[in-house]
Amino acid sequence: METIISVKNLVNRFGSQVVHDGLCLDIRRDEILGVVGGSGSGKSVLMRSILGLQKPNSGTITVLGQKIEYHKPGPSRCWGVLFQAGALLSGLTVQQNVELPIALYSNMPVETRHELASLKLLMTGLSLSVADKYPSELSGGMRKRVSLARALALEPKILFLDEPTAGLDPIAATEFDRLITYLHDNLDLTIMMITHDVDSLLGISDRIAVLVDGGVVVGTVEEVLESDHPWIRSYFGVPRAQRARQAASKGSQ
């Protein structure tokens, strides 16, 4: 399996608090890696480190063979990020938000750019009637879809999702999970997904990475469930996780 993202001996400290202590993680081509962990276990810090938004105390990160450095241009053409609250630019319309990366990275004519952006909006399940609205006029779920459309605008190879289903109702969350699976199956995407939603974690991840004790336990759903680490046991032992497991195993049969 080809490794797309490789994190080696990552150390992140904030004052005396050690978040990552020599964390190593490989993300493989075409997988959906679900990342979980308690509050403050450094899920977001890990993602921010990979994206070059956070300066780690030590460790090396390579994405698609390129070494990531803090606030240096990374392989921006090859990755798309769905931030937790969408992070759409509030001064631009939906259409302009999606067109922006295309305009930045290509010199294609306006009509083509426009068409491609509309296409991405349609692909993420949005109707084109939202195209001329501003982000503040959209609901949270729609904002996430627009943000996903923007993340997909440059045909990325890697997609980062920060709690994609947080703040969505169960129906919208399930739809969003389906959308991600659909895009993953059809666009040759490698996806790293931070989530608290056990349903979507067990439902769509190929592998799971659990951040515990400054390190990471990574494996398929079954492998991680076998682990006898107390936090992992309690995480997957709570009733809602149990139900999600049953649902996931029913679904796969």
Added chain:
Amino acid sequence: MNNAFLSIENLPDRLVVNVKGHWVFDEVLALEDAVATVLPEPGQAVSFLCVGLEEIDIAGAWVLYDRTQQLSHLGIKTELTGFKAAHLKFLQHIIDAAAIREYQEPDSEPVHPRHLQVAFETLGKHTAALIEDLGTIARSILEGVYRPSLFMVGETIKQVYYTGVQAIPVVVVITFLIGIVTVHQAAGQLEKFGATVLVVDLVSISITREMGVLLAAIMVAGRSGSAFAAALGVMKLNEEVDAMWVLGLNPNQMLVIPRILGLVIALPILTVFADAAGIAGGALIAVGTMGISGLQFVERVAYSTDLTDFYVGLSKAPVFALLIAMIGTLRGMQVKSSAEELGLKTTMAVVQSIFMIIAADALFATLFTRMGI
């Protein structure tokens, strides 16, 4: 016609277009040029043979699909064949998306806006909103006066500190410098009449009546008017203001009144500092370079300027403070949705409060002259 993306075979009844190479996002411009060369004769069909295709993505698939659609519109039969399964799915996306798009209801008839009507409607809406906001704030001020809370007292003191005490250094420095400038400018003119000593009258009267309070107010409008608008705007965006309403607190009372009260207390104090610094600046130049002795300067100030001049200046301070604080907080509270709007409202707060200060000052000048003060 041959290039890196397609080669065309011209058969009598159809064009066979061999699609090949990398049909990807980065090549869209070249791809569009390439497909534009697919120009069948009348009666010819076009078949795109995609066996040689090495790589395709959504953008590339769209260019291909778009060309087939364009040709179909011209009544030319097209077909896409020879796709590998891995490539077909990209095309399928486009076809799916196009299908969704066709289902969408056509836009309703475009309405031609009547510009004048729209302009008046907007003006009306804005005025109504302004009146409503002012009314709400006025009502909560009244409530606040009837039911003052300890929290408000603490907040007010904090605001006096932020808007007044912390502004003292900068206000002192600028009025001091303006005092210097005034003396320099006046001395040149008054020297011609041999009345150099009158610069003292000029600087002390102009600083106490006008310049001191005006400069302090403009400085405060820039410092605190913007701070009010930005702070309240961010609170609105973070739903802090909503949280207050839900908790049964009146944000107008908790946030707006302390700021208004704080500034009404702070600005007169700043004015006193400004007056003193302005006259001191004048004294520095008059005594230092114009041969007027220190005693003479003090005497002249006491003779020309009486307390009325000082009070005239000081009496304007609370009014200016009220204008700055009202405009700043009102603009902040008007922020509803976006960061962009926050910037806009903050700008409006500063520009409008400075404008209102100067307009009010002109009114005061006329009023005081008429009253003979």
